Structure formats: C-alpha cells, structure tokens
Amino acid sequence: MPEVTPVPLSGLTTLRTGGLPARAIEARTSDELVTVLRDVWATGEPWLVVGGGSNLFVGDEPFDGTVVLVRTSGIEELPGSRADTVRLRVQAGHDWDALVAETVDRGLAGIEAMSGIPGTVGAAPVQNIGAYGQEVVQTLVEVELLDEATGELSTVPASDLGLGFRTSVLKQHYGSVAERPAVIVSVTLELARVGDGERPIEGAQLRGALGLDADTAVSLRWIREHVLATRARKGMVLDDEDPDTWSAGSFFQNAIVSEAFARTLPAECPQWPLSPAVDPVTVIPLAAFDGVVPPPTAERREVKVSAAWLIEHAGLSRGFRFPRSRAGLSTKHTLALTNRGEATAAEIAELARFVQQRVQSEFGLLLQPEPVLVNVEL
Structure with a gap:
C-alpha cells in the first residue's frame, strides 16, 4: 500500500483540471483498497477516490486531503444463473473499455454498446453508465461495497443501489451528498453467451445509431468496432x-x-418517454356497479429530453468559447465542455454557468452537471 508522490489532479482527470493533493496512496489489491480507505476514514480528513478520473471536475485550489488511486484489476469468471449466461466479478480499478473488449473476445453480450466509455469498472454502477440503449443496470448483479460509516465490506445486490438514469444511491450529485457514502471494491455482471456469430440486434436505439434494420444480423465485434468509430467521430474516445x-x-x-x-x-x-403509455383499465365488480364509471386517473409520466439540442437551440454552437478563454464546447458536439489547453477550472465553470443560463432563459430548464464536482461550484 505505497504512499506515492502527489501530482496535481489535473494530471489524473480527463478534464485536466485540479490542484495538488496533500497526500496520495495507490491501492493495487482489493485488500489494500479496503485497508487504506479504513485508515483514511479513521482520520476524518478529506478524501477522494480516483480511478480513471473521467467523471470528475476538480477545482484549481490544492486538495487538502488524501487521494486514493484505485489501481486494482482482474476478472473472475463465475457460473451464471442459466446455462446460456456467465457472471464476471471484476475488480474496481479495472479499465472499463478493457473489460468490454475482453467480453467481446469471449463472445459475451450485454455491454458491447458501451465500448469506448472511459473510466474504471468501479465507477460504472455509481453513474449507471450507458450508451445507445445499454446501461449497467441491465447486467449488474451485485457489488462489493465498503461502507464509509461502518467500515464494513458487504455484498450488495443491484436492486439496493437505486440505479436510475446516470444515478445511484452512491453518486454525489451537485449540491448534495450521496445517499449511501461508500466505495465499490468489485462488480459482478451477468452476460449472455452468444459467441462470435451474427445475430439481429434487439435495441432500437443501438440499431438507429449504427444504421441497422431490425432484421440485420451483426456480430459483437462488429458492434464494438462501429460504436468506437461513432464515439471517435464525436470526440468521445480519449x-x-x-x-x-x-x-x-x-x-x-x-x-x-x-x-x-x-x-x-x-x-x-x-x-424519449421513460415509460410506455398505458390505457388505464377500471374494473368494477358487477355487484357494486351503480351505473357511473369514474373518470380515469391521469398517470404522471416522465420524459427524457436532449440537452445537446437545447444547448444548440439556445444559440450556442459547437466550438463556442469566450474570447481568450481556454475552455470551449467541443467542435464535434455541444454536450462536452473541453479543455482546449491548460484551461483552469474557473474558466470551465464560467462556460458551464453561461450554458446553463442560456438554456434556462430560452426554455425554462436548468441543466444539471453530470460529473462529480470537487472544490468547484457552478
């Protein structure tokens, strides 16, 4: 469990911002990860777990605490719940895209559409990452979870994690703390054994993204290659x-x-409606029917709307940036705020606030940041 020379968090995050931490420790095994976290929590000092650093927006000031670098890796194969499935228990520090590549090589389906997403496996359930109609919640069985309050390591089923659209009980949303402060030590997924052959794709969103008809058959490898190419065109592959x-x-x-x-x-x-429209059915026992049918109860449905469309139609085009600022919207799509070269967190935050203000002014909707913000405010 070696303590290492701290480096600025700008060198550990994909947004390339963040000051120097007071202390840094590498954990290369699950036992080391558990031990160091328990030791850090016992001191009461600030702490930050960093895997791939792809979902962090860190402020410019020094971080007065300990950064725990999760460098664990490894995949253990376990029996699935059915003969045509397999379970993989994966260490939290394992590279997510390396895991996807491994599953495609093994002919295991369930996460291939999430090819190219940066970060580590342990961060995937926290964010309930997803792409093109696939989300971690669809294949996640359980996680090994180290609870900050008790220091206990337990196996927690996916159903207890409150997994929703880019959220879970483990995620620290902007302006709030996590419902369950804890760190994932390992993740268990259940995937389908489909082999190397071609087969039709069930998900309409994935078919649409890849230009496939409902009856077109393709292999897992074909899906991975084309998802990576699609993400690369959008600047979403590091x-x-x-x-x-x-x-x-x-x-x-x-x-x-x-x-x-x-x-x-x-x-x-x-x-995109999050639930199907269902015509309400009212059942009235014949003996209780008085000739009056009560009006149907309106169902409150939720809808997902495109933040990228809202940004573009609020007058902010791809590549937008303030004069002399080193932060700008991606030249490939407006959802990414990018560091054009040595931008400070303050410059990126300024741009983020401006985007929020323009969208709210035009459409009455306040967009919420997706990454975890550390030592920085919008």
Missing part, C-alpha cells in the same frame, strides 16, 4: 492529440422532465 476529448464526456445530463413540461418545448426537441 486521444492525447485531440482537445475535443479533453473533457468529462457529456458535461450536462439529458434532462428528465414531466410529460406536461416536455409539451412546452419545441416539437423538434428530441424526447
């Missing part, structure tokens, strides 16, 4: 030579709003 990838991915979440509010937005704004 590249040291491309400033469009120097970001935290999508900086703002697609907004979840009521169906009534969604109807106030322009019809052209992309919208």
Whole structure:
C-alpha cells in the first residue's frame, strides 16, 4: 500500500483540471483498497477516490486531503444463473473499455454498446453508465461495497443501489451528498453467451445509431468496432492529440422532465418517454356497479429530453468559447465542455454557468452537471 508522490489532479482527470493533493496512496489489491480507505476514514480528513478520473471536475485550489488511486484489476469468471449466461466479478480499478473488449473476445453480450466509455469498472454502477440503449443496470448483479460509516465490506445486490438514469444511491450529485457514502471494491455482471456469430440486434436505439434494420444480423465485434468509430467521430474516445476529448464526456445530463413540461418545448426537441403509455383499465365488480364509471386517473409520466439540442437551440454552437478563454464546447458536439489547453477550472465553470443560463432563459430548464464536482461550484 505505497504512499506515492502527489501530482496535481489535473494530471489524473480527463478534464485536466485540479490542484495538488496533500497526500496520495495507490491501492493495487482489493485488500489494500479496503485497508487504506479504513485508515483514511479513521482520520476524518478529506478524501477522494480516483480511478480513471473521467467523471470528475476538480477545482484549481490544492486538495487538502488524501487521494486514493484505485489501481486494482482482474476478472473472475463465475457460473451464471442459466446455462446460456456467465457472471464476471471484476475488480474496481479495472479499465472499463478493457473489460468490454475482453467480453467481446469471449463472445459475451450485454455491454458491447458501451465500448469506448472511459473510466474504471468501479465507477460504472455509481453513474449507471450507458450508451445507445445499454446501461449497467441491465447486467449488474451485485457489488462489493465498503461502507464509509461502518467500515464494513458487504455484498450488495443491484436492486439496493437505486440505479436510475446516470444515478445511484452512491453518486454525489451537485449540491448534495450521496445517499449511501461508500466505495465499490468489485462488480459482478451477468452476460449472455452468444459467441462470435451474427445475430439481429434487439435495441432500437443501438440499431438507429449504427444504421441497422431490425432484421440485420451483426456480430459483437462488429458492434464494438462501429460504436468506437461513432464515439471517435464525436470526440468521445480519449486521444492525447485531440482537445475535443479533453473533457468529462457529456458535461450536462439529458434532462428528465414531466410529460406536461416536455409539451412546452419545441416539437423538434428530441424526447424519449421513460415509460410506455398505458390505457388505464377500471374494473368494477358487477355487484357494486351503480351505473357511473369514474373518470380515469391521469398517470404522471416522465420524459427524457436532449440537452445537446437545447444547448444548440439556445444559440450556442459547437466550438463556442469566450474570447481568450481556454475552455470551449467541443467542435464535434455541444454536450462536452473541453479543455482546449491548460484551461483552469474557473474558466470551465464560467462556460458551464453561461450554458446553463442560456438554456434556462430560452426554455425554462436548468441543466444539471453530470460529473462529480470537487472544490468547484457552478
């Protein structure tokens, strides 16, 4: 459990911001990770766990605490719940895209559409990461969780994590603390054994993104290659030579709003209902029927709306930046706030606030940041 020489968090995060921490420790095994976290928590000092650093926006001031660098790795194969499935227990520090590549090589389906997402496996359930219709919640079985309050390590089923759209009980949302402060030590997924052959793709969102008809059959490897190419065109695959990838991915979440509010937005704004419309059925026992049928109860449905569309139609184009600022919107899509080269956290925060203000002024909706903010405010 070696203590290492601290480096600025700007060198450990994909947005390339953040000051120097007081202390840094690398944990290379699960036992080391558990021990160091218990020791740090016992001191009561500030702490920050960093895996791939792809979902962090850190302020410019020094971090007066300990940064725990999660460097664990490894995949253990376990029996699945059915003969055509397999479970993989993966260490928290394992690179997410390396895991996806491994599953495709093994002919295991369930996370191939999430190819190219940066970060580590332990962070995936916290954010309930997803892409093109696949989300971690669809394959997650359980996690090993180290609880900050008790220091206890336990196995927690996915159903207890409150997994929703880019959220869980473990996530520290902007302006609030996590419902359950804890750190994931390992993750167990259940995937389907489909092999290397071609098969039709069930998800309409994935088919649409890849230009596939409902009956077109493709292999897992074909999906991975084309998802990576699609993400690369959007600047969403990390590249040291491309400033469009120097970001935290999508900086703002697609907004979840009521169906009534969604109807106030322009019809052209992309919208995705989160639940199907169901005609209400009223059952009245014949003996109790008095000739009057009560009016149906209106169901309150929620709708996901495109933050990128809202930003663009609030007058902010791709590549927008303030004069002399080193922060700007990606030149490939407006959801990414990018560091164009040695931008400070203050410059990025200034741009983020301006985006929020423009969208709120135009559409009456305040976009919420997706990354975890540390020592910085919007």
